[in-house]
Amino acid sequence: MSIKDHLKVLIVDDHRTSRMLIRDALEQLGIKNIVFATDGEEALRTMMTAPCHIIISDFNMPKLDGIQLLKAIRAYGPTKKTPFIILTGKGDRELVQQAAQCGVNNFLAKPITLPVLKKTMEAVVGPLQ
Template sequence: MPAAAALHVLVVDDQQTIRSLVRNSLQQLGVREIREASDGEIALREIITRPAHLVISDYNMPNLDGLGLLRAIRAHPPVQTTAFIMLTGRADRELVQRAVQFGVNNYLVKPFTVAQLKEKLEAVFGPLT
């Protein structure tokens, strides 16, 4: 994968504080192109209009949850290969299995550290330079 600075990321969470935390963590890793959405419906419109390399999405959101967003992205051919990391406060097996079934690339449990985020990104894209 190219440098972290070349990644385009869409961060989706209904809580502004979490979006800010993810944005700040990504910036510490060198990611510069970061967009945000406050729910899955907004995120889906955003990703179709302006594709990204990666979606980092919360699971539990109003309107369209993270699994619904993942399924919608995987069902839309122009963006179906977009990398997707599920961000969740619950690490329960059922959720993880359903996310894997729908094509999630990785998942990150809140709260997380910058090092954990980097590890998840590198598991998807390879070493960040």
């Protein structure tokens, strides 16, 4: 049994289309256990009640943005080591720097391609096969 068979992924994005595109790409990689949150607050509640193995979160969201969510995840003992990937539509150096200082594991720039998603996931969790 490979890692992809039991990996539980939380996708956090306020845009339904983005969530579905990421879900479809993850499913193409063989990852089936996928849950969703529409904002950082919902994601935090999910992680407190039914933790996931990895978080893929948009940066620009209402309520808690991606950086605020990352900080909250890193501050909470049971989730502080959860791998965290930030999605962004901008190549913002300041965001990259800020996320790195907060302990982000990797970045994904939109639009996402399957090869880049696979490489990013494997850099964080190891080979998916």
